[in-house]
Amino acid sequence: MLSRGECFALIIPALDEADSIGREIDQLPPGIFAQIIVVDNGSEDGTAEVARAAGVQVVCEPRRGYGQACQAGLAALQPETTAVVFMDADLSDDPRDVERLARTYAAGDWDLVVGSRVLGQAEPGSLAAVQRFGNWLTTRLIRWLWRVPFTDLGPLRIISRQALRRLDLRDRDFGWNVEMQAKAARLGLRVTEIPVKYHRRMYGKSKISGTLRGSARAGVKILWTIYRCWRKPPGAENAPHAAHH
Numbered sequence: 618m619l620s621r622g623e624c625f626a627l628i629i630p631a632l633d634e635a636d637s638i639g640r641e642i643d644q645l646p647p648g649i650f651a652q653i654i655v656v657d658n659g660s661e662d663g664t665a666e667v668a669r670a671a672g673v674q675v676v677c678e679p680r681r682g683y684g685q686a687c688q689a690g691l692a693a694l695q696p697e698t699t700a701v702v703f704m705d706a707d708l709s710d711d712p713r714d715v716e717r718l719a720r721t722y723a724a725g726d727w728d729l730v731v732g733s734r735v736l737g738q739a740e741p742g743s744l745a746a747v748q749r750f751g752n753w754l755t756t757r758l759i760r761w762l763w764r765v766p767f768t769d770l771g772p773l774r775i776i777s778r779q780a781l782r783r784l785d786l787r788d789r790d791f792g793w794n795v796e797m798q799a800k801a802a803r804l805g806l807r808v809t810e811i812p813v814k815y816h817r818r819m820y821g822k823s824k825i826s827g828t829l830r831g832s833a834r835a836g837v838k839i840l841w842t843i844y845r846c847w848r849k850p851p852g853a854e855n856a857p858h859a860a861h862h
């Protein structure tokens with residue numbers, strides 16, 4: 618592994634990404650992950666078979682939702698895992714950024730490192746205008762409410778397992794990323810960003826930002842999630858019902 622005492626896992630939530638997932642797995646840097654999990658969220662295009670053929674572990678989660686799938690991935694982690702990388706399945710995140718993300722995490726004393734497409738390069742057409750605006754607004758709100766200067770809600774990120782336990786993430790769909798960042802900011806966890814690349818979707822169908830319905834639902838969900846994090850009293854995460862992964 619990258620550093621002594623660290624054991625990294627990768628979780629890729631996927632819904633109908635059979636044309637991307639195999640290529641994505643092939644492009645991952647070797648020697649970083651002790652466990653690679655593709656969570657198949659009820660795909661009908663053979664995503665699970667392609668991922669299995671690429672040699673990674675496949676977890677099937679029939680209940681739909683990005684957060685639901687991430688949660689199913691967490692439930693399948695090996696006990697020795699110390700940190701988890703999350704990445705989209707559509708080859709929009711650049712597998713070549715994964716190593717730098719993991720190294721940044723391992724070199725510092727971070728709880729959460731987010732890959733920022735705003736600090737890095739988003740290929741023309743990879744981020745819709747509504748998505749750019751949504752990211753800008755949300756990160757402004759987080760900065761204003763908790764004084765943490767995130768620039769993006771990008772899907773590529775690494776978080777310590779300990780932080781995941783403390784955050785006790787509840788969202789089961791598109792609020793997953795923002796809930797992670799808002800709660801981390803609120804709790805004063807050690808967070809940073811690195812610049813990453815972001816590519817246009819080359820294969821398969823868009824489920825979120827490429828459709829009006831998806832964008833509207835995600836936008837409302839994101840703002841609602843911020844509001845809930847702001848309203849909830851600090852320390853509520855550590856209530857006895859907190860889930861243990």
Ligand SMILES: Nc1nc2c(ncn2[C@@H]2O[C@H](COP(=O)(O)OP(=O)(O)OP(=O)(O)O)[C@@H](O)[C@H]2O)c(=O)[nH]1
Pocket residue numbers: 630631632633634656657658681682683686687704705706707709743818822823824825826827
């Ligand atoms: N597990 C799971 N994954 C999902 C779901 N919806 C989307 N995804 C995955 O989440 C990621 C983001 O969805 P996309 O459709 O790429 O959304 P987007 O990046 O806003 O849109 P594009 O610009 O078209 O890529 C992809 O890896 C999808 O496979 C879902 O309901 N469950």
Ligand SMILES: [Mg+2]
Pocket residue numbers: 705707709818
């Ligand atoms: Mg995408």
